[in-house]
Amino acid sequence: MSQKRILLCAGTGCISSGALKARDALIEELNKRNMANDFLIVGSGCHGFCEQGPIFIVYPEETFYCGVQPEDAAELVEEHLVNGRIVDRLLFKDPISGVRVRNHREIGFYAKQMRKVLGNCGVIDPENIDEYISAKGYEGLKKALLMEKTAIIEEVKSSGLRGRGGAGFSTGMKWDFTYKAKGEKKYIVCNADEGDPGAFMDRSVLEGDPHAVIEGMLIAAYAINADEGYVYVRAEYPLAISRLRIAIKQALEYGFLGENILGSGFSFDLKIKEGAGAFVCGEETALLASIEGERGMPRPRPPFPANSGLWGKPTCLNNVETLANVPLILREGAQAYAAIGTERSKGTKVFALTGKINNTGLAEVPMGMTMREIIFDIGGGVKDNREFKAVQIGGPSGGCLPAEQLDLPVDYDSLAVAGAIMGSGGLVVMDEKTCMVDLARFFLTFTQNESCGKCIPCREGTKRMLEILERITEGKGEEDDLDTLQDLAIAIKDSSLCGLGQTAPNPVLSTLRYFMDEYKEHILEGKCRAGSCTNLITYYVFADNCIGCGVCKKVCPVDAISGERKVLHEIDTALCIKCGACIEKCKFDAIKTR
Amino acid sequence: MKEVLRCYAEDPFDYKPVEEVLVKFQGVKGALIPILQAVQEAYGYLPRQALEYVSVKQKVPFSRVFGVATFYAQFHLEPRGRYIIRVCQGTACHVRGGAKIMQALKDELNLEVGGTSEDLKFTLESVACIGACGLAPVIMINNDTYGRLTTEKIAEIVRAY
């Protein structure tokens, strides 16, 4: 094939960074030079390295360009495509060594990853089923269709695959329960209602490799005798929905979906349900209620969905990442799969690295890698060379782990012991500028907002916890607030109806456990060491650093800053509203808080 | 008392869009939420008459239709702007200054969260997480995502609409 291939990341991150505009400029440039037919420009799913978008990879040499803007198109075409010279300035620059890297495999962010589930993301065109097929797609299904159903379930069981959405229940067991449940009609539901703030791996998989999810569902459906399935996707993921639609259409055309799939006699009908904006619908019974057209309020378990789920029929629910693992297991065998990871946590896990970290993005690593490796080797360490303070893992249901837990191997069980959970795999890194009390308050605001209101502990209890945290961050905390918080947290954990309520206190419990000092400081000394609780801080100009440039004075919305040019400036604390505009603008780190 | 069969012909409200939506969903199981999504798509919000019509035709109690409509953040019972600005309040955005972005938008549009401008052009909303945390802080205007925002960029972005 004479065509050269240029792959661009068409994930949500890169698109919002201008990937499509850059692509259009590139095409225009190629047209101008009558070269359009020589190059095949392919949009792929997310490469995971959102920080560096838009990302373009030029094949066959796999040159990895990042931050490509429309105005770079001419140079890229002239230099690389015509003259075969690499455009150095668009290469990734290692934040530590400062060296420019040509191939993404040499980038620390990718080097330590083990991209299995994300293997196709950023490589194939998610809107073209042929590319998926040529990447061994649907081979797992073909293999499964020749197997006994119980054998498939056994295979998944022995792979050790555990649910990637939250609690980490054995996927094979879940299938087995649904398989054994009495009932003619059964359903499989893919939970793509990824709602944890700070998590976007499911979105990336759906955007980058939708067929893997469909194939996983097909295998599950075949194994448990389901003939109908739903993918419940957040409406906030329009691109994922549209790629999934295309994928379903193509799978139907190729006979992977619909009646009598690949002549096996097995039929499967797959539908998409768009969520309508309720975090709690990530809880499986609430999700089912939502599919049924009801308020997304969790239902008591038992009965478990495996026995009585959608419209009272046995239903198996798995999340996106879990299902995307399934074709892999069938294709490569349970043994190969189980070789990765730790004793009780098998395979890989995709993490979303966010917060104060250099390389934000998605990283897939084998289970058991330490937090340190993930954050520093892959994530490139804390942004702006600040001190690592904590990492929040598992979203609003998870917990905050401090620096002393950095060597914790990341697997289901170790995390639970440390007071966090795997959750969907969001990792939010925090530096010393993040106030842990405020962070706990932030998460409580979230869960309280998203509480469905059904059960008393969650509805009323999270409200009271939030109010206490608000008082503490406002400097109005009282000493016994900490006991009250603790008691409430335990009662809510003990007695809430669903997972949302049962885990809502986790961010508070884990910050109380690891950052009690900060709480006490807020209450007893009226101090916020991170300088983020505005009621507890005052802004001042750090004389050593101020050169009197006047930028701060200009941006201050309330004219609280005074000072002549080239003379030390001053902040009138009575006027200051602590908006932070001056800090953001000052290039000399001359405005500080205390 | 509930009047099961009102005479819709006499009502000045335009029932055509909701009628069309219901035709599309005829016989679909558990279709209430997709129906409401389509009704909102058609009217820009969920008008009371349309909901009542859905209730009667789908044989779902009106109270339940209302209960569902008020449960999900996506649904709106008041007319909204042509451009919905959703400001991400996710963790990543939070630690990267999401609140300031929100303030800047409030100032620029002179709106509170949940508010709609008088010309029905913009509605300002907060959203729990858009899932584009790598680009934090992030906003969405309809289906377009804007990331790595600073307060200065806000005016420029908004004025482009």
Place this chain on the structure above:
Amino acid sequence: MSKVSITINGRAVQVDSGTTILEAAKAAGIDIPTFCHDPELTKAGACRICVVEVAGARNLPASCTTPVAEGMVIETESQRVINSRKTVLKLIWANHPQDCLVCEKTGSCRLQDYSYRYDITGSTYKGERKEIEFDDTNPFFFRDLNKCILCGKCIRKCHEVNGAGAIDFTFRGFDTKVTTAFDVPIEESSCVFCGMCVDICPVGALTPKQGLRQGRSFEVDRVLTTCAYCGCGCTFYLKVSNDKIIGVSPNFEGSLDGHMCVKGRFGWDYIDNDNRLKTPMIKKDGEFVEATWDEALTLVANKFKEVGAQYGADALAGLSSARATNEENYLFQKLFRSLGTNNVDHCARL
């Protein structure tokens, strides 16, 4: 049905499999508090006051929704359970008016009963409370949604039994509110005022207008009787205080499971309508004049005998009543047949 052996509070018990912990405890004579549970309705598991401790379980399951399993070891009043229940009660109180002194529900309020049982004097939590306008617009009951604890029994009764579906949970989280579509007054909704919601409300959120300030639940006599309207034959209790009916409460143990309609539930106040006939009346010169029973009965008896004597017994006719008792109908036909005629009928045909 197969049996399951479990241990509740140290006692070995055998129950049918599929039984919930709540039912098993009840059978064993152990009372577990509940707000949102009703045997007739879908299980909600919402209030969490009925949680118990099950050995080996990570958290405290709700006894109303959790079925027993072989070998289960259950504690219904362990310290952990008590702590949890106390927290639930305190959380309710943090968002509930504390006006028991004047609340109509006092004496039959579960929140009160359980607060007494677990020694809760109010809430220790400060913070926002809901402020919802008191609703007295409909003729039958008050709605004080500030007292609503969102157990949802009224909703389930309304949808699952009555079918009117007038109310539902609306909004979400802390703002959740049980109300009509668009929060219109209840009389503008599809409500048919069966009052079943009022009867199962565990707190003072729904209270009947009739009988207001006329007696606490423990001050009234309850007389079981049968409704005098349609042929369904609902049985219920008349609540009586000072020789007046002040309310009706369903007979949940009756054959119709305590189901009611608006007439039986609220339509009894005609009994003390001012226009009740209180003395016999005899028409004299086209006007009714009060008479003594003796006068009236004598006149009637004499007239019947006269007519019978003059025109034959078949010139008499009696129209009995489908609303009178069996005993009265029996006597009525006995009277006419004894007078010598079978001209006796009633309005069965209308």
Place this chain on the structure above:
Amino acid sequence: MAGLATAFGSGAMTNTIGELEDAKMLFVIGSNTTENHPVIGYRVKMAVKKGAKLIVADPRYIELCDYANIFLQLKPGSNIALLNAMAHVIIKEGLEDKEFINSRTEGFKELKEAVEKYTPEYASKITGLPAEDIVRAARIYGEADAASILYTMGVTQHTTGTKNVMAIANLALLTGNMGKSGAGVNPLRGQNNVQGACDMGALPNVFTGYQRVADDEVRCKFAAAWGTELSAKPGLTVTEMFSGAENKDIRAMYVMGENPFISDPDTAHVAHCMNALDFLVVQDLFMTETAKFADVVLPAVSFAEKEGTFVNTERRIQKVNQALSPRGEARPDWKIIQGIAQKAGFDWNYTCAEDIFQEIVSLTPSYAGVSYDRLGKTGIHWPCPTEIHPGTPVLHMGKFTRGLGRFTAVEHADPAEMPDEEYPFMLTTGRILYHYHTGTMTRRSRGLSEIHKEELMELNPADAAALGLKECDLVNVISRRGSVKTKLKVTNRVPEGVVFMTFHFAETAVNLLTNSQVCPTAKIPELKVCAVRLEKA
């Protein structure tokens, strides 16, 4: 009742209310269950939610239609055509229960011949229903494991009332839906103690427990027990009593707890008859419209002021207990009757309701095992022949009361009065949820009268448009017998050409309009159909 008695040997509801919840199929015909029997309406809706199929046949769109698999909106007065056509389809498609027909019924051949011509197409012309709906309905009914039919006055208040009931009974016999749980033929009784009043012999032809007055042995038993002589000649029915009064055959009348002036058809005629009486006694709680005609008015007490028993629609005998002392000098009916009896020279000495009940039990085989003590919180279903008998929730199990179930061939006949050019609308009457009968009680209940104040005649929007009428307009409704002025409600509940009114409101006394033509067998008047015209008032 006469219809069911012919078919089965007993006119009562064959099954119980509780069973409805577990029925697999319910066929509701001529019954606006949710408004007239709300608590039974709940059961029907609960059954549907549990998966039961529901067919509703009614000229009006009633609430249950929302739950129905098929709504058969037939023309008023066309029940037989529908029912016969369903029987036709069931036989044609072989859905009948041959075993049941052979072993437990008689007259199948006649039925088969009679329904031969009632093809769905033929019935479609009479009923106005699509033929395929009739076929579907017949299949659903015919194929159900246990199907229960519920009906009320929409079936009986026709000149063909008895035949309508027989046509219903035919369907049940045809499909073997008798004598088993969740099935049966269930006439829902409109008033709290219609069943009891019938059981007690407040009927012209029977003593208690349907023991016929014409039967010498029975009569001797009662004569001996009562110590009087008894007439063997069956008496007059209500409608016959009034015409009897008109032609002076009846001279004196005693009306207890009824308001015929409002409830009976053709009010003008009723008034005329009552005026013709020499002597009228009315016994009631209030000075009713009927009481105003009386020579003597006796104050009775409400159910709350007395003791006794009621029998509900499912034959369940239940206790009425006294909660209040009688108001003023008012007395329980039984005391008043006893007072008259004593003044008339009979030696009656009942000290309480239970005394009377014991006498009833002693004379009534179907009540023989019942006592106040046994009634408890749930009551007992008759027949209950012995003190250890548990009562009989389901009738006709294994054997019909009359032995074999009897098919009766019946033919459609138009109502006595059909719309014509002068009176183009069909008026049908009934009740609404918030009121009861003539409103004697409900209209004196504050809440009920507040929530529903006045008559609102239902008229279809198309008719309203054609007549230039709109919601809340006042119209004069005029029939050959009278005219009333009423407010209008424009609604699709009623089809074109049909209007609906209630008989709760004396000021819009609908029975001024209705036709007093009766069913020749049951003597039930045709309140469900008469012809009217409308004029804007």
